[in-house]
Amino acid sequence: MLVRNLVLSAALAAASTCTAFQPHAPVLSRRIQHAAKSSTLVMRDYPKPNVEDTDNYRFATAQSDSFKTTLKVRDPSQKKKVAIIGGGLSGLACAKYLSDAGHEPTIYEARDVLGGKVSAWQDKDGDWIETGLHIFFGAYPNVMNMFAELDIHDHLQWKIHQMIFAMQELPGEFTSFNFIPGIPAPFNFGLAILMNQKMLTFPEKLQTAPPLIPMLIEGQPFIDAQDELSVTQFMRKYGMPERINEEVFVAMAKALDFIDPDKLSMTVVLTAMNRFLNESNGLQMAFLDGNQPDRLCKPMADHVEARGGKVVMSSPVKEIVTNDDGSINHLLMRSGEKVEADEYVSAMPVDIVKRMLPTKWQNMPYFRQLDELEGIPVINLHMWFDKKLEGVDHLCFSRSPLLSVYADMSRTCKEYEDPDKSMLELVFAPCSPLAGGNTNWIAKTDEEIIDATMGDLARLFPTEIANDPKWPATSSQGSNGQARLIKYSVVKVPRSVYAAIPGRNKYRPSQTTPIPHFTLAGCYTSQKFLGSMEGATLAGKLAAEVVSNRALGNSDAPIKDIQQHIVNSAASHVPKEPVGIKGDGAISFGGGYNVGQQEETLLKESDPSQYVEPSMAA
Numbered sequence: 001m002l003v004r005n006l007v008l009s010a011a012l013a014a015a016s017t018c019t020a021f022q023p024h025a026p027v028l029s030r031r032i033q034h035a036a037k038s039s040t041l042v043m044r045d046y047p048k049p050n051v052e053d054t055d056n057y058r059f060a061t062a063q064s065d066s067f068k069t070t071l072k073v074r075d076p077s078q079k080k081k082v083a084i085i086g087g088g089l090s091g092l093a094c095a096k097y098l099s100d101a102g103h104e105p106t107i108y109e110a111r112d113v114l115g116g117k118v119s120a121w122q123d124k125d126g127d128w129i130e131t132g133l134h135i136f137f138g139a140y141p142n143v144m145n146m147f148a149e150l151d152i153h154d155h156l157q158w159k160i161h162q163m164i165f166a167m168q169e170l171p172g173e174f175t176s177f178n179f180i181p182g183i184p185a186p187f188n189f190g191l192a193i194l195m196n197q198k199m200l201t202f203p204e205k206l207q208t209a210p211p212l213i214p215m216l217i218e219g220q221p222f223i224d225a226q227d228e229l230s231v232t233q234f235m236r237k238y239g240m241p242e243r244i245n246e247e248v249f250v251a252m253a254k255a256l257d258f259i260d261p262d263k264l265s266m267t268v269v270l271t272a273m274n275r276f277l278n279e280s281n282g283l284q285m286a287f288l289d290g291n292q293p294d295r296l297c298k299p300m301a302d303h304v305e306a307r308g309g310k311v312v313m314s315s316p317v318k319e320i321v322t323n324d325d326g327s328i329n330h331l332l333m334r335s336g337e338k339v340e341a342d343e344y345v346s347a348m349p350v351d352i353v354k355r356m357l358p359t360k361w362q363n364m365p366y367f368r369q370l371d372e373l374e375g376i377p378v379i380n381l382h383m384w385f386d387k388k389l390e391g392v393d394h395l396c397f398s399r400s401p402l403l404s405v406y407a408d409m410s411r412t413c414k415e416y417e418d419p420d421k422s423m424l425e426l427v428f429a430p431c432s433p434l435a436g437g438n439t440n441w442i443a444k445t446d447e448e449i450i451d452a453t454m455g456d457l458a459r460l461f462p463t464e465i466a467n468d469p470k471w472p473a474t475s476s477q478g479s480n481g482q483a484r485l486i487k488y489s490v491v492k493v494p495r496s497v498y499a500a501i502p503g504r505n506k507y508r509p510s511q512t513t514p515i516p517h518f519t520l521a522g523c524y525t526s527q528k529f530l531g532s533m534e535g536a537t538l539a540g541k542l543a544a545e546v547v548s549n550r551a552l553g554n555s556d557a558p559i560k561d562i563q564q565h566i567v568n569s570a571a572s573h574v575p576k577e578p579v580g581i582k583g584d585g586a587i588s589f590g591g592g593y594n595v596g597q598q599e600e601t602l603l604k605e606s607d608p609s610q611y612v613e614p615s616m617a618a
Helices: 002-015 055-066 089-100 141-150 187-195 202-208 210-218 220-228 231-237 242-257 266-278 292-306 350-356 365-372 446-460 533-551 564-570 597-606
Strands: 081-085 104-108 120-122 128-130 156-158 162-166 173-178 285-288 310-312 317-322 328-333 343-346 378-385 403-408 423-428 485-493 518-520
Touching: 055 141, 055 533, 081 089, 089 104, 089 141, 089 292, 089 533, 104 292, 120 292, 128 378, 128 485, 141 292, 141 533, 173 187, 187 202, 202 210, 202 242, 210 220, 210 266, 220 266, 231 242, 231 266, 242 266, 242 403, 285 292, 292 310, 317 350, 343 533, 350 365, 365 564, 378 446, 423 446, 446 485, 518 533
Parallel strands: 081 104, 081 343, 104 310, 343 518
Antiparallel strands: 120 128, 156 285, 162 173, 317 328, 378 423, 378 485, 403 423
């Protein structure tokens, strides 16, 4: 009945005059025609939407409140010293909630910046270089609740409730899905799709709806069951039109996990769609108003330190030292210091965890299942132009073979605002055979990556990008184009969020481990929001819940079931000395950075699969 009403309402809306429902001037299909003319578009933020009136937000709030009530330390004997390895979003969230519960967490961050995959740093010119282009959604209940707790909602710049797509076949044109204020979910989602006349035909849109009925009726069990299917396989199983793959799912897959739909688990897409179909403001997007270290990580660290916790920078762990029974004796730091604690939490990326596993843990099925998980490569680009490009104050889905999403940060972010020049931040994906790509861009030079990107930008901005001899891909540009690239930064992240290929969810471990007083955090651990800022925040909160519950003398939450074939193979595994971490750059610790000769040499040695050519990978 729900879907039938959705389709009926959407059909009526499509038959009526669409602009009658639109309170803001829509982007819709627009050709950019005035190349040399200065842009008149100015940054405009929108009021924070109501993200609180959802079951997910209420549950997130109740869970957060529990650290100050039912999970709160009741006497000094219950207060624990907790050593957290890693100061990314998950480690910071874990420390935040442990400090709320009255414990004494200490974060040991290997790098000189916090944030992990949301870290950023300044170049020699003082410009901020970000590991990734990060967007906040209304359907991030744990993140939104944490922003409220830290009183930093004013650090977000909310944009108009739209999804904006470049038109592949019409260079320089964009189209959008417009979400109408006052229309509740899921009707606003259906209306947004049906009111768009540029991407799918009306019959194709109607064909898209029936496969979503089981998701709406059965909910999470149906979503989880689709993990064995790729997006493409799911489409064909349920008879969805092929063009929806080209028009929508390619863009979604590359934005959600940096891979194409034939490689991405359908569970990832359904998880996102379920949030958007059930939460009226779930798809509304916001940008931070400045750099991530100051506007996101620092408030979290300040919160921890104000409650007696500590954040220790440039403190890499060399080894997890165990007792004869496999329990942790201490952490041996590279400095030679021994760190002893009551509880230990790993908030390291899964690829780093695997390199650090003590010998006595390596035959345990719980840890052997981590072999089935690995980070996906991605490249983040910053490109500064000498002129202002026409564009939108929003995230754009490029729908190109090379690029996932991009934004003109000089329009969308107050700290980066520039009325005369543009700075584009772009996600280059898929960028490697490991991500299903046809070219190994991780192994390419920065200049090769930027030249290929300039070719894509010439398509997106056909009358603005100049014919620049320095970039051969722009050679077909006409004389009207005047905008020239004056600076760029290429950030390679060889192992980003875990690759959500089909069949991976069953291997994602619980936060509870078989090792006494050792807990896992990180977005790769088992939680329903997958590899994202929301997932990392929730995983950190869940890890804090395990530790806090244990401190009160309660039984641990059960360990998630482990696949039988993992159990069978673990017994015959031959343990080896942990590989450990080589080097001291961001990439060594699972982050991203500008790759120079030294970093490339280390990467070839520690992760040679990054340099395998496509034919060999196949």
